[in-house]
Amino acid sequence: MVNVLIDNVSHTYTKPVVTIALININLEFKHGGFYALLGPSGCGKTTLMKIIAGLLKPTKGKVLFDGIDVTEWSPRKRNVAMVFQFPVVYEMSVYDNIAFPLRNYGYGEETIRKKVHEIAELVGIKNILKIHASKLDPATRQKVAIARALVREPSVFLFDEPLSNLDPLSRMELRVKIKELQRAVKTTMIYVTHDQAEALTLADYVAVMNEGRVLQFDTPTNLYEHPRNTFVGFFIGNPGMNFMNCELVENGLGCSDIFYPLSTKEIETIRGYGNKFILGIRPEYVKVSKEQGLFKAKCVVREDLGAAVLLHLETSSGLSLKAKLPPFINVNEGEWLYIDFPREKIRIFTESGNLIF
Amino acid sequence: MKLNILIASIVLILFGLFWAIPLYALIIGSVKSLADAIESPLLDLPKELDMGAIVRAFNLLINAIINTAAVTIPASFVAVLLGSLAAFAIYLRSGPIADYVPPLIAITTYIPYQALIVPLISLIRQIETIFKLPLYDTLHGLFMVFLIYFTPMATLLMFIFMNNLPREIIEAALTDGMKPLVVYRRVALPLLSPGFVATLIFILIQMWNNFFIPLSMTRGYEKHVTLKTFGYVGEMGTIYNEMFAAAAISSLPPLLIFLFLGKYFVRGLLTFTGGGR
């Protein structure tokens, strides 16, 4: 269980074409914590994970475990355990799979039996120890892969999108299972995913990445309430934040045919950043009413999502935004509605997408 | 770890030498004068370069080379074309045809052609009589027999390449409304081109180096390069330099093909590993 420090790591691939994968990454993963690397495909999260594991040597920068420079060390020497997208399970019984690394280390059979049973209990596969791996479904195979990685008592546990290949139901079950595991075992865990539900549920701190950079490394709540830039605001939340291009006008912001009033103090705060801004508001905070509001918009699409209803709204000038409301709301496609944004929930960003307040 | 690489390198070098030394002897032997070739040891460099042997061997062989090329190049192309069409037809069907026909075709390729030659020749004689069409000792007769012998192998090879295609792309083409032949032309063939070329090269080289079939289908040793070289060697006895020159020249065309088109061959083989989805 170690402290992992990523010190000014950059990486550029040369084959098959020159691709810049990571730019100046500085992150610290404290020991025993659960961290997530979250971002869309191609953001560099898998590259970073391979560098932490030792599968890849960064073109620049260092990786330190507990202060020791391990950049040149192999994964085996670093004692990292990895769980991949495709369950890596050997063609043997579940018991033998989990016992495999222990046998490699030369432990006695009695010690092995104890450890295997302990881990199997933890992961919830104690009742299938005798079953041959080929008979298992993907979700269970993944559990076996996790158990085998856990039994090695690694310094760091790395997950590379382990749930992407499972069906939605198994994904939900296994997500819960991994969370329970994290509480029981106190290893440093780093989890790579493009699914925010996994990252926000499992991790204490999430690094949101895009195009080779870490945009924000923060708690899930902070990422949600105070996204440092528009990408984080868009990526976190289902659906992500609404954004509107605005100009500073007298007493507030003018966004197309909408006018949003601001206090003198607020105007003073943002004036220094130019006169073009981006106004952000999460769909779940958009107030929709039939009687009154700041401006009018038409409901062009109504998406029923079971637990909520998503309204796609459009103003007469073509400005579009989404509103998320409880189910059974009585709004139909084509209806005009009044919209408002509560003051404390709006976020203002610079024209280039950085948070002001 | 390093020891493994060392041992592997030594083994590879030894194998390389095993093939390279005779080749080396062949090449230097071709450019020696006769006296030089007889007197000096095999592996010695020539005292002086004598191109006479090569020129003479070339003159002797050129007609046979042209004949052989005229038959094998079209024949290999037609064989692979027919084979790919047959393979595609089998690929499109599921059920008994797809399951049983490929193994049957495979079995026919295992039969040594020597076993079939006598019935084949007598069959050809009969066709000649019935249709008044000369086949024995003709270019088109040889072409036909090459086709008969090599199309099954071509079919099998193309079938293997075809199975590496993602099935859904072919299905998408059918769903788009294309008739099977159009699917073959517009979708299957372009995607199979590395495999097609690889099979073509393979079949061409097989045909070129084949000795027995032209032996059975032509009179004398004059008209086909493999026969001619063989005959040459028999006649010449101890005229080593010309023998070597003849052997070198007759094996040149396949070598050239491999040199220039070899990368397509390798590309074709790579589709086995699923490279390039």
Place this chain on the structure above:
Amino acid sequence: MVNIIVKDLYKRFRKKEVLKGVSFEAQEGKITVLFGPVGAGKTTILRIIAGLEKPDKGKIFFGDIDVTNIPPQERNVGLVFQTFALYPHMSVYENIASPLKAMGLTQSEVDKRVKWVAELLRISNILEKRPAEISGGQRQRVAIARALVKDATVYLFDEPLTNLDYKIREAMRGELKKILKERGGTMIWATSDPQEALALGDNIVILYDGTVVAQGEIHEVYNKPNNTIVAKYFSYPTMNMLEGVVKSKGDVVVVDLGFTVMEIPQAKLSLEAESKVIVGIRPTSIGISLTNKRGIEGTVLITEVLGSETLIHVDIEGRRLVIYVPEIFRIQPGNKIWLLLDSNQIYLFDGLTGKLLHAPGVPHG
């Protein structure tokens, strides 16, 4: 436009019987969702409708015409594969034009249609590129464009969003509904995601273990699942199912759940005392209280943060309940939490057969 009728399909692959008598109808002009967990047989059914697979028994009708024995190239079906199946050696333009060329349309007609559907799917700017040069989301649009560009008798979609990044899927859902409606036509969309089904479908056919277990107008089926299987798979988040025993009190149904006893006056049923029932409660129907301590006491097990919503797993005397909160909400496991169950929102299922006994009235809010 015609109705697509699937009648009594049976299909076996090697030893496994995948379809055991599937029958349903896809109404003309509507989007019918074919719903079921992985392995239920959805892909097989779509392939049989497209003609890529032959059923062991059963028939497919396009309107009045029996197409069961007609080869795929003559069925005029638009199919979007899960793996997209784009032609790698052709440009995006040529990929989309392919079905039109096969039909023999003139170059100008082909050009007009391709440009129209590219505009619809917002891919007009990548028409010259090859599939290998564009992203997964863009490839998806090209695959859909290729299906929608022709005037097909039926459009079939085989879980096309499953292979995409979560955020892209989210963005495409709302957009797709607009696009599909604008295109018009009879459509069958296969998925195992209840939210996707609800977002896109007009009607739904629910498959489980090779047979149809429910079908009908999508919101009706969602609000009134006819058995526990439908309720479990076709709900978001998944409905809580609790076993209970009936303890009658006059006309009012009373159920003993162990940790609490519930009265369900809205259920106009007469149930035998001591009979077993399953109580279904949607995670969205449970209220939580942290300080007022009103309601049933439970202990927080874990919280799942989904983005703008949270699922709280609570343990009450050994039973597990999941509660939905429409915001980001973190609470430490081990904390106490109080739950409010609304009897107006309770579903009752038969304890032995799983059949629906009572469903809450849909509030017309």
